[in-house]
Amino acid sequence: MSSSAETPQKKIVVIGGGPGGYEAALHARGLGAEVTLIERQGTGGAAVLTDVVPSKTLIASADTIHRFHEVRDLGVHFVGGPQDGTEVQGLAANLQTINTRLLRLAATQSRDIRRGLEKEGVQVVDGVGSLADPNTVHVKAADGMEYDLAADAILVAVGAHPRTLPNAQPDGERILTWTQVYNMTEIPEHLVVVGSGVTGAEFASAYNGLGAKVTLVSSRDQVLPGEDTDAAEVLESVFERRGLTVVSRSRAEAVERTDDGVVVTLTGGRKIAASHCLLAVGSIPNTEGIGLEEVGVRLEDSGHIAVDRVSRTSVPSIYAAGDCTGVLPLASVAAMQGRIAMAHVLGDAVQPLRTSVVASNIFTSPEIASVGVSEKAIKDGIYSADVIKLDLATNARAKMMAVEDGFVKLFARKGPGTIIGGVVVGPRASELIFAISVAVSKGLTVDDFSETFTVYPSLSGSISEAARRLHHLQA
Helix, strand or coil: CCCCCCCCCCEEECCCCCHHHHHHHHCCCCCCEEEEEEEEECCCCHHHHHCCCHHHHHHHHHHHHHHHHHHHHCCCCCCCCCCCCCCCCCCCCCCCHHHHHHHHHHHHHHHHHHHHHHHHCCCEEEEEEEEEECCEEEEEECCCCEEEECCEEEECCCCEEEEEECEEEECCCEEEECCCCCHCCCCEEEEECCCHHHHHHHHHHHHHHHHEEEEECCCCCCCCCCCCCHHHHEEEEEEEEHHCCEEECEEEEEEEECCCCCCEEECCCEEECCCEEECCCCEECCCCCCCCCCCCECCCCCCCEECCCCCCCCCCCEEEEEHCCCCCCCHHHHHHHHHHHHHHHHHHCCCCCCHCEEEEECCCCEEEEEEEEEHHHHHHCCCCEEEEEHHHHHHHHHHHCCCCCCCCEEEEEEECCCCEEEEEEEECCHHHHHHHHHHHHHCCEHHHCCCCCCCCCCHHHHHHHHHHHHHHHHC
């Protein structure tokens, strides 16, 4: 028989249905809370509908073409096509079919997330939420209704949107952001990608694979500034081999629409004529106009919400997760932030966020994955560690697959031999990094790795081999 003295069910309101929001909602329901999630765009948010899911689906199509063009010596050819090693003809992408498929997948994923939320008892509201006070969310529902929801705690997970340039305003046809590229119905004749960070490099690699002429404008000496230098060099080498042009140490000052394309003006006055331009110059958090500062939530100068390691803002009852916090713009980090926030609110065991163990992947071709300490931090003397790098060209499985680009790099602390970081460049690096991620997260040593069986032949064998070489280096 239940007691009237039972602890009342806590009420949680989540603003935003992306990875940070929906993962938090599911975790809170699992811990017994009453949860309402408010989402204006569709469950899954931008990550599912306009960012991660569609872009990686596009990349999967491009990667198929990349691989086919570069593995002719495997003895595979079109029936009736060339068999003498000459260039493969007749392989082309249908962008309209690709975009139809990726948007369908995104919509299906969004529906699946919503069904999962509703099955667990989360109340999903289509609409916009804003903060009325530290314990009240004002809702403007899509059906025209307006009302307030009381909450014991509020999670803000409103994401971010593409940044543009003052003299380069997207029109959704020729001048595009990464949310608009799926409007194109044909492979662009010549695409200029402005910005060589993760988003710019991924789309440049993808459209190059799909058959477009691509020019990548980079403000730095290398693509992927801030990433592993060796990885960036491999990618630039691959870009050059595939005919992709990188214009380094340049910025776009303006992008203008012409009758049949665009003209991109760079610093110094150089102009590039092209059919399309994609702006990949960062993002802006969606924190304006939702009442954050009015209720006392502190924002950074960039507009991001300031949070601690348990996702709490400057207001104790308000938490935040995802790209709106500016911690790390990764869906996996957003989801972790959301789960940590709910565990903290609801009294579950909680481990504060450790950004030092976050694994990330760049879905170029080849992929670039990393986790833990960077080699730059080791060279700068922040960490005392040994470094081993093994090219995949020496790996038996890679040879069988005709993989020549890429490597495995492992970092181990001097003395105890604890693995503190690593980088993988190659096919499916996003899968291979998991083993190194486990090692970094759990404090495994190079001996733990070197004494663990791997399949022969396998790409993961290079990780084990790197560990054995580190053991000998430290012996």
